[in-house]
Structures are given as C-alpha cells and as structure tokens.
Amino acid sequence: MATPNDLFEKCRTWDDAKKVQAAGVYPFFRPIAATEGSRVVTHGKRRVMIGSNNYLGLTHHPRVREAAKRAIDQYGTGCTGSRFLNGNLVLHEELEARLAVYLGKESALVLATGFLSNLGGLSALMGRNDVIYSDRENHASIVEGMRMSMGESVRFRHNDMADLERVIKLTRGKYEGAMIVADGVFSMSGDILNYPEVHRLGKEHNCRVYVDDAHALGVLGPKGQGTEFHFNMPGSADIVMGTFSKSFASLGGVLAASEDVIHYIKHKARPFIFSAAMPPAAAGTVLECLNIVEEEPQHLENLWKNARKMAREFRRMGFNTLGSETPIIPLLIGDDLAAFAFSQKLYENGVFATPVVKPAVPDGCALIRTSYMATHTDEDLDYVLEVMERLGKEFGIIGNSEREEQLRSLARHHFGERAVAPRAAAPVTAPVTA
Numbered sequence: 001m002a003t004p005n006d007l008f009e010k011c012r013t014w015d016d017a018k019k020v021q022a023a024g025v026y027p028f029f030r031p032i033a034a035t036e037g038s039r040v041v042t043h044g045k046r047r048v049m050i051g052s053n054n055y056l057g058l059t060h061h062p063r064v065r066e067a068a069k070r071a072i073d074q075y076g077t078g079c080t081g082s083r084f085l086n087g088n089l090v091l092h093e094e095l096e097a098r099l100a101v102y103l104g105k106e107s108a109l110v111l112a113t114g115f116l117s118n119l120g121g122l123s124a125l126m127g128r129n130d131v132i133y134s135d136r137e138n139h140a141s142i143v144e145g146m147r148m149s150m151g152e153s154v155r156f157r158h159n160d161m162a163d164l165e166r167v168i169k170l171t172r173g174k175y176e177g178a179m180i181v182a183d184g185v186f187s188m189s190g191d192i193l194n195y196p197e198v199h200r201l202g203k204e205h206n207c208r209v210y211v212d213d214a215h216a217l218g219v220l221g222p223k224g225q226g227t228e229f230h231f232n233m234p235g236s237a238d239i240v241m242g243t244f245s246k247s248f249a250s251l252g253g254v255l256a257a258s259e260d261v262i263h264y265i266k267h268k269a270r271p272f273i274f275s276a277a278m279p280p281a282a283a284g285t286v287l288e289c290l291n292i293v294e295e296e297p298q299h300l301e302n303l304w305k306n307a308r309k310m311a312r313e314f315r316r317m318g319f320n321t322l323g324s325e326t327p328i329i330p331l332l333i334g335d336d337l338a339a340f341a342f343s344q345k346l347y348e349n350g351v352f353a354t355p356v357v358k359p360a361v362p363d364g365c366a367l368i369r370t371s372y373m374a375t376h377t378d379e380d381l382d383y384v385l386e387v388m389e390r391l392g393k394e395f396g397i398i399g400n401s402e403r404e405e406q407l408r409s410l411a412r413h414h415f416g417e418r419a420v421a422p423r424a425a426a427p428v429t430a431p432v433t434a
C-alpha cells in the first residue's frame with residue numbers, strides 16, 4: 001500500500017539538473033538574443049550554430065520572411081481554433097495539395113506540430129488487436145504515439161533488418177493489422193533507415209510501412225522529398241510523416257498517404273481535432289519553402305557540400321561519428337559529464353552545440369550532436385574544425401590511440417558494425433540526383 005505524501009515533494013528533491021548547473025556546464029535553455037540561422041548571439045557573444053535542424057538555412061531567406069508576412073496580412077496571426085471547426089484556412093488546403101504532390105502521395109494532412117502528427121496518426125490507426133514494429137531509436141513522439149494508441153508495440157534493434165524479420169516472424173500471427181514504423185533519418189546517430197529492406201519485409205509479412213521523415217525532408221532525395229526518393233522508390237511507403245520545424249523553417253507537421261487513410265485520420269485523430277490549427281505565418285512559410293526547394297537547388301547542394309566536408313574532416317581527426325551518413329554528425333564522447341564539459345568548452349570558444357546524454361543514448365555513449373546547414377560558410381566550418389580538434393585533443397577523445405580504440409569498441413557494442421566502418425575517406429551519402 002502506498003503512503004499518501006505531497007505530490008510536489010519530488011520537485012523539491014530532484015537535483016540532477018541542479019548538479020550540472022552547479023558544475024557550470026549546464027547546456028540547456030541558452031537564450032538566443034539574435035540569430036541569422038548559422039550564427040547566433042547568446043550571452044552577449046556571437047557563436048557558430050551547429051546545433052540546429054535548420055538544414056537548408058531557410059529561416060532567414062528573404063522570400064520566406066515575405067511569405068510569412070503576407071500570410072499574416074491576409075489571415076491574421078492565429079487560427080483560434082481547430083481546423084475541424086473554425087480554424088481551417090484555404091492556405092492549409094493549398095499547402096496540403098502541394099505537399100501531396102511533392103511527397104508523391106494521393107493526399108496530405110497538416111497538423112500543428114510534428115509531435116502531434118505522430119501522436120495523431122499512430123493513435124488513430126492502431127486498434128486493440130494491431131501491432132507496431134518500432135525501431136529502438138525512433139523519436140519520442142513515435143513512442144508516445146504508440147503509448148496513446150490501443151495497439152501493442154514490439155521493438156527491433158536499431159536499423160537491424162535481421163532483427164526486424166525475426167520479431168515479425170515471431171509475433172505477426174498474434175495480431176490483426178501491423179505497421180512497421182521508423183525514422184527515415186535517425187535524429188541522434190544521423191544514419192539512414194534501410195528503407196528498401198523495410199519495404200520488402202512489409203510486403204512479405206502484410207505490414208504497412210510508416211516513415212517519419214522529420215530529418216529527411218529537405219535533405220534526402222533530388223529535391224528533398226525524403227527517404228523513399230533517396231532510394232528511388234517514390235510513393236512506396238504507406239504513410240510518410242514530416243515536420244516543418246527543421247528544413248521548412250517553420251512549425252507544423254504533415255501526414256501523407258492514400259485518400260482513404262487521410263480521410264480516416266482527419267476524423268479520428270484527437271491530437272488533430274482537439275488542438276488549434278497551424279498559424280497562417282507558419283503555413284505561408286512552408287509553401288514558400290516548397291517553391292524555393294523547386295527553384296533554388298543550390299541550398300541542397302551547399303548542405304551536402306558542407307556535410308561531406310565536416311564528416312570527412314572529423315573522421316580524419318579521429319572522432320567517432322557513428323557512421324553518420326547525413327548532415328547530422330554525432331561525435332562520440334563517452335560519459336555524460338565529459339559531454340557536458342566538452343559542450344561548455346565549445347560554447348566558451350564560440351561554438352553552439354549541445355550534448356546528448358542518457359536516456360536519449362545508451363549509458364556511457366554521450367555525444368555531441370552536430371548538424372550542418374546550407375548557409376554555413378567555409379569560414380564558419382573551418383573555425384568549428386579548429387576548435388573541435390583542439391578540444392578533442394585536450395579531452396583525450398582524439399590523438400590518443402588507446403582512447404580512440406575504447407570509443408570504437410563502445411560504438412560497435414551499442415550501435416553495431418556500421419558505427420565503426422572504416423569510412424575515413426568515404427564521403428557521406430550524396431542525395432540521389434535525378
């Protein structure tokens with residue numbers, strides 16, 4: 001029997017974050033006073049931003065800013081209600097029509113955030129006798145969407161298709177409907193889902209396939225259309241989810257699928273029905289980003305040029321990048337406190353990047369997650385490389401063969417063989433060009 005106590009007692013006694021603050025290495029909630037996207041001003045100093053998801057650098061594009069202002073002039077600043085009732089704009093429907101074409105699907109639905117899109121899509125579709133097969137590194141919003149749904153979930157080892165096949169064979173017979181759900185680009189390790197194999201297994205075992213392309217939209221494929229396009233398999237996933245909070249310089253999310261599926265979700269997804277609509281400026285922003293992606297290929301080209309340069313240089317220095325293949329390039333540090341201290345030193349040296357610690361990564365596998373933008377200049381990147389190399393040596397992460405070997409075996413143990421593949425000279429995967 002539990003003993004009644006004060007619910008708030010834990011708030012008073014929980015001190016994990018306070019200890020990190022007291023050590024002077026707390027890396028969260030740094031207030032940004034001014035920003036041009038790739039550089040920010042925090043605590044009175046300019047720093048190179050390598051911790052954002054603004055892959056195409058479009059948050060400050062003049063056409064995008066103008067589009068956001070035009071949307072405000074036409075529709076005002078907010079929708080003040082759910083799309084279901086009073087908040088549905090012609091602008092939302094225009095955006096959905098554009099996104100359906102862009103993503104190669106019959107239909108699309110835009111929601112207020114990416115998180116709500118996963119909550120809404122998964123909870124609406126998965127019934128009591130259904131199952132989700134979920135990659136262990138899937139984003140928290142997928143995990144919460146599964147928890148909210150009536151169905152069950154079975155996890156498989158990260159991007160491990162033999163393990164996915166094993167769990168499907170073991171359990172598929174117990175359920176009615178089934179869906180394989182995975183990120184297209186994994187947000188921490190930066191690797192790309194083995195989508196062709198997921199698709200094959202889905203077909204073979206009568207499982208639908210749902211890809212969360214939050215970090216793939218604007219990044220993979222000839223025009224940034226995402227994972228299916230990267231593998232030259234457009235239209236092959238049953239559902240694609242995306243967010244506008246990264247490459248599309250805004251806020252909001254999208255689910256794209258067949259007309260039937262979108263119609264169903266639209267009338268069943270409580271996070272869509274009972275939450276206010278994406279604001280006009282956000283929708284106008286995304287529409288203009290879609291125009292820019294069509295008309296200005298240089299942003300995607302620059303993004304990959306920058307990502308390739310950074311991956312090549314970090315690997316040459318001896319950093320372990322967990323086999324990243326995208327503009328998300330993690331640097332394996334080891335224990336949490338070292339990652340906090342490393343991030344703090346970066347910050348003091350004018351580089352803004354945040355650490356990723358447990359439970360977001362396995363215990364002892366803390367990272368500095370770095371990510372690159374189309375608008376980083378060579379000067380920005382060379383500066384980051386110089387600081388990283390100096391601090392990497394100071395912290396004994398690189399330039400110490402024993403430590404490098406320890407980190408390699410840690411990476412192999414937790415992230416598999418691909419995390420330690422000898423890629424020193426190999427470029428990160430280039431987007432498939434048409």
Ligand SMILES: Cc1ncc(COP(=O)(O)O)c(C=O)c1O
Binds near residue numbers: 113139141245252
């Ligand atoms: C893989 C993935 N899915 C979903 C989301 C949620 O998107 P949003 O920021 O639009 O809520 C994120 C954001 O971090 C993400 O990385």
